[in-house]
Amino acid sequence: MFHLQSLELLHWDYCQRLTLPLDGAIITVAGPNGSGKTTLLDAMRTLLGLECSGGRSYKTYARHANADCAWLRATVDNRPRNRQSSNRPFARCLLYADVVTLACRIDRNGGDWTRRYTMVEGDVSIEQLIERSGTGSAGGPSVTSDKDWLGIDNWRKRLEGAGLSRAIAKVLALEQGQTDRLCEYSPKELLKLVFDVFGDQDVLDRYDEARSHQRQLTQEVEAAERELSHGRAQRAELEVRVNNHRQYELKCQERERLATEVVPVMANHETRKQLATKLRELHRQRLQSSDDRRAHGQVKAELLQRLHEQTAAAEHVESLEAKVRTARRLQEEARDAERPMELTVKRADELQGLAVVEGDAAQLTTRIAELSEHKQKLSAQWQRLKDQRDDAQKAFSALQGQRQAPPPPDVTRFRRVLDEAGIHHHLIADVIEIADERWRAAAEGVLRGSRWVVVLAQPGQEAQAMALAERERYRHYIVADADHAPASLTGTDKHSLLAVLKFSAPVPRWLLRQLSHIQRVDSTEAGVKAGGEWITPEAYHRDGRGGRSVWVDPGQHQFGASAVATRRASIENRLAQLDEEMTRIVRDQAFFERQLQDARQAAQGFTAAAELIEREAEFNEARRQLPVLKQARVDAGERWQQAEADLKRAVVAQTHAQHAYRQAQERLAHIEQRSAQHEREWQARFDDLMGQAVMSREVKLSLPAAWRRAERLRDMQTHYGNATQARLRAEAVDRELSEGQWETDGTVAEQLTLMNANVLRQEDELGQRKASNAAAAIAVDNARDRYTDVLKVTVRRYRKNIIELGQLAGVDVQCELPHLGQDDVSLRQAELKVHFNFDGKGHIGLNDGEASGGQQVIKSLILLVGLMKDDETPGGFVFIDEPFAHLDVRNIQLVGHFLRSTRAQYVLTTPITHNVEVFEPADVTLVTAKKAKGARWAPPIGVLQRRPPADVV
Template sequence: MFHLQSLELVHWDYCQRVALPLDASIITIAGPNGSGKTTLLDAMRTLLGLRCSAPRDYRTYARHAGAQTAWLRAVVDNRPQGRQTSSRPFARRLLYADQVTLACRIDKNGGDWQRRYCLLDGDVSIEQLRDTPEKDLGFMGVEAWGRVLGAAGLSPAIARVLSLEQGQTDRLCEFSPRELLRLVFDVFGDQQVLDAYDQAREHQQQLAREMVQAERELDHSRTQLSELQNRVASYKAWQLKLAERERLGTEVLPVLGWHGEREGLAKQARELRRQKTQHRTALAEQAAQNKRLLTLLHESTSAQADAERLRAERDEARTALDDATRHEAPLEQLGKREAELAALVDKGSNADELQAHLQQLQEQESGAQDERSTLQQRRRIAQDALKALEGQTLPPLPAEVQQFRKRLTAQGIGHRFVAEVVEVADEAWRAAIEGVLRGHRWVVLLDKDSDLAEAYDIGERERYRHYLVGPGEKPVRGEPGTLLAHVRFTAPVPRWLVQQLQQLRCVADPREGKRLGGTWITPQAYMHDGRGARSMWVEPRDHQFGAAAVHARRAAAERDLAQIDAQLAPVLDRLMALKRQINDTRRALEGHSAAEELARRSDEFAQAREALPAARQARIAAAQRWQRLDTESTRAHDRHRAFTDEHQRLEQQLKRSRSDTERAAQEWTARRRTHLDHARRSQAQRRQFPPRWTAAEALAALVESYTNDTQARLRLQAVEQELEQGTWEQDATVEERFRRMETTVREQALSLSDHQVKNAQAGTAVMNARESYIEVLRSTVRRYRKNIQELGALAGVEVAADLPLLENDDTVLAQAGLKVHFAFDGKGSIGLNDGEASGGQQVIKSLILLVGLLKDEESGSGGFVFIDEPFAHLDVRNIQLVGHFLRSTQAQYVLTTPITHNLEVFEPAEITLVTSKKPQGSRWAPPIAVAKRRGVPELAPMAA
């Protein structure tokens, strides 16, 4: 590396023009704080294209001068460092003089400052530079200037550690082993080998990038190919849809329509044949029914004669029974009278017993009268109920329901009750239907939704306990096996009512319901739901639904009347007997003798006792004969009525059958005529189709694909909708573009394969270049270790460096590091930055590492170093150690130090530049004093 010989500044900071000698090994810049020591160092740094001390830069110094242009000029040594002329630092720039001028021109360019550099052979003054045309000076930018100085030995790696700022004299000690190894190789490494390795690695990386780019392009092309493939598929699907639409419209629909019509005609023909067979069967059945009618007529006549004969015999038997009863009654009355008189005779003339007997009879009479009153009241109620049913088609409404109906009718609210719209379709299930719907009989079904609010108000006022609902839905026919199937509604009802009936399954008995499970009900109204089972039985007298409920109620009322009459007759007889006994007892109390009457009528009573058994036997025989004849007469009458009903039913059925047969024959003839016309049109339509369309195989395929013309029409609508609403590719060129893209993808795949082969070859080249790089790296580390060991010997420090582990692997190389150890004063070994060295030792370590980088193996020169205040915070002993080391090396040092009473800081300097502060009010700083040591100081060994 070259050395600095002189420095000249024009308009730099507060220096108007300064020329300073630097032709010495150690130059110390001394001055008070703020006198411009760092300013001089930053001038040298700017001249060499280095970064100024933070946070300053060259613009700050140029702006302080207040001029439009500032100049920095230095004369450097360009002597050969070996025997060959090409070893001169600036030989690559074809500069072969022993001195070379480095110049930096800083111009104000608008609001900013711009620096440019030039390099001239020999010692060229600033005036000569100003007078020389710019094109001859060859000004260059800072990047090109860095490359020029790098070729002269000031590489970027050295520049990173060359300029040590204040407090950074131990900067290199802070480097990690990996950073130190990288720095050493960047400085000492064979540039050709390093370039070859970098080029090989860059080539491989470039190939890898190209391969990645090729893969990306291939993926992109494949994506485009896939997209084009989808578009081709869409285009083909669109073409197929068009073809399908055309085929559906021109072939499928007409043929399937004709085929469906032909199938319909065939079905009609089969139906006509079946109807003809049914007609013949119906005629045969009518003939059989005619024979059955004659038989029924004969049997009905015979049954009528038997019924009339038995009725006459029954009437005769009834007359005989009445006669026997009339003959028996007086005899029985005489027997009772005799018993009553005998009872009075037993009591004799004892008035107390007669009075007690009278009171007992009166109590019995009172009880009998109460029983008669109760039975008569029940009879009046039954008669009223029976009377209320006269002329009625439906059972009457309860009083509260009638009252509520009056209120609704008065407000003009149309309505019905559920009881008025329910009909029992199967009387066998009436008990179940009556039981299930008993709680819903008086639910009000309003005709209009708009009447609900007003109806609610009326229901609230009347406290009506049943539901009021709006118009319901027309119920569907119940499924077989459900209770709904046995109910018929004459008006719409709420859905929940229909669902309740639909959910009830009809079973024959509870055992069957238990076996089936779920919700069920029996004909006897025994129901099971999710809560359990219970009876829903309703007495026939309480039935409500349909006209049959009126008959059931009437029959129940008649049965009640007959039962009450049967209970009332004995009560009346007992009451008459009690009254007679009471009269006799009263007469006895008045003096009437029962014994006298008993004696007087003894013959009469005796004859009655003798005649009563025969009379009773005659009455019993007459009653039995009458009962037998009455039963036979009833049976004969029922048989005659059954024959008559069957004859009438069969006669009506025969009339309807004949009417239906005649109408069916007329309709069959008309349908037959229409069928023949349609068949002729179908044949004519078939002749219009190509024969292959109506072939059996083609028809079978069409039916298998579309079933019928309706499905084909739906398919045509779907295809048209898909064509209209779908997104289809309609560009016919997409297929050609797809074929071209396929070719492109194949070519790109081949190119990628070629890149992969080249990348593998580049990997081999990188491995070979890495091996050469490792060999050079080992040689470089050995050279640097030799340099720092020699420098350590000069400084009296033992220096050791561990050779790093180097393998042909980028990961291992990236992790490799250079570990350096120092031993001061015979003490133990310490590392770079382990905290065990003193401040002076840290500075010496850093300087050893730094100068070791700058030391030339052939000339032993160490280049130059800028150190800002290296003696800061050091005691006298450490200052002596650092100064001794600086003198012992062959490097050029530019040091700064503040004015201090410790003269040891000036001991190693050959040239001392003394700066002064700019006086207040003065534009320029005072001149810089130069003190140059006479002769060269001799290096004496340091005392231990």
């Protein structure tokens, strides 16, 4: 068997990476409790394909490192086992180098861990195994490949070929505190272990074949036994029938009691209990109705507050309208004061321009032509503006007294056609109200293309409506699939455009989906971060195609009463702009008319220079006063514009106040309606419960008094639980009696007596057949004799080993050869009794309680090393966890002397609290330490290696 030379751990438990020398006969692992001594032994066990100690596994240690891969690597001695032989331990694996590397790779596989093994010639590092796996290095042959990595079963077979038998593997897997486990074996268990290690498997197989042949010869006996079993089965069937008949009678009695007593009593009791609970709950609801009354008072107070706000808003609008009228009057007065001075200055400028050209007839003629042409252009512009003002005035007049903006003519015409055809419908623009004015621009922009969509009240009229739309060439959708908007929104829908809209009638489902998918964001930056489909208060809309502005001019707003006010204000602004432009054109026409007349007079001999001299003082005074009057007019105009802006805001606030007042009215009506409904429902429930209470009392009085006693009711509740369970039990009993297979024949007891007599007769016949089949066992005796001979040779060999080991330890060991008879019973009862004599004090057995702790350890070590001792193949190694536990100094010295005297390799563990004598036999001492709190990796393991003697060096 091979010896260990070194061990390397990578990401094993809390060890990051360490390499430990094991090239000594005795290696001692010392450290405090919990410092990782057993962890180190479990690493060696895992590398050798053994199970870990204490219920642990390699997965536990790999998980602690929190790495994707863990490695265990050891180098072992592959030199010939003795000088007379050239046979190497790993020769069967085609490995002939003096050193062989054993490696185990543990990989994370999803949520689990898997391990694979490999063995290669030489001392190969982990990095070389990783780098050269599969493809080799530098074009040479690879150290390992995927096919060289073995599973646990194939790995154990290869190590078994190198000398690590299954029996030795069991010994190596002994856990902490079980060093003396072998001496605790019974003589029978020890004999079985020895034969497992040294025995001849072929002999055992031939013996098993003989016994199998004997079992075949017993088939006749088994047939007779089957006949007897059949008779016994018939007897058991009769016994079952008898028990079935008894159960049938019990269930009939239970069914009668449930129907007449248990179910009526418990049902009446629970009914009265439930009625009491419901009456108390109804009383609590009566008390809770005060909350509705308080809410009613709060809403009435809110309604009064909204009324005051609405009145205040109306008064504010009225005062601002007066302020606007005053500001406009002041602006007009300033303009009237400015206009004469402005005309005078313009007259002076006209005369100066005419004085320049009045001496040249050609220039004067050209000027007259230019002035005439310009006058005609001004006339055309004035006519165009007048047409626009007439259209705006018509639109403004159409909005007077309207709560909603009128639709276009083609929509009005098509609605008239639908009404004449008896098709009930409504438009999207008629049923949507924008609740939040901040998002009016966004809602108007998104809904602009859908406001004239026609929603049919009856889906069955869809074909007729579409035929009319085809005839009238109506360009908007006709929709029959409509639905009400959700009453409340949750989640992301609260931030959608749908949340700021109110619907008074069903709308198309696709429109509801579109509005619920559009999220409201404060800016384009926030929208880009959020992603998806969104819109800003300024009506910039982004969908799957990209982003664009859907802003609509306020004069085109359509939805709700606020849209009418906004459209009216927009038209008023447009009228004011047109009036201003038309006034400017009229002034320009008068200006050019005067210039044209002056030019014509100049052509007839009139001189502008004379008029300039004559009116020089008047012109100078006008130029001095004009800037002052102009500034006064500008200031008055600014005050007028500010008053107009304040008035617009006040109108919007008045609209909001009116809307809030209407909402408060609706809430008050809703609360009053709900309170009345709750009162009606409460009275109806109260009357119903009182009627049920009267009926339950009558039922209770109809039951016998003995059934209604409290102790009788408690017994029923203990047994059945409640009336429902009792009713279910009654149904189950009825179902069992009706569907089950019941024995109703009372003569089954007599049939059972006759069958018992028949079974006794079959038992007598079976005894006679067994007697005639006894001769078939002779063939087994020959195989048993061969098996007995091999067992005797095995025991003698083991006896010789332990006697020699006892001499090395100074212990007189005696082994009694087992008594091996010529039958299976004697072989099963054979024992291997071993006696030990320490210090001439007499012989003691395996586990008779007379040995000290140190003697127990030495006994176990002798038995253990005796299993591995082979004159032809010496060597081997043993893991012993804390062999010196609870030993005094003398016993520690005895155990150490014994370990040194053998030729095996030992890996021992010991806590640091023991006597220093435990380190005396060690060639290599490994010192472990506990992991610091909060640290990821344990500290490195210290290595103390005994210096070889000077003559060896």
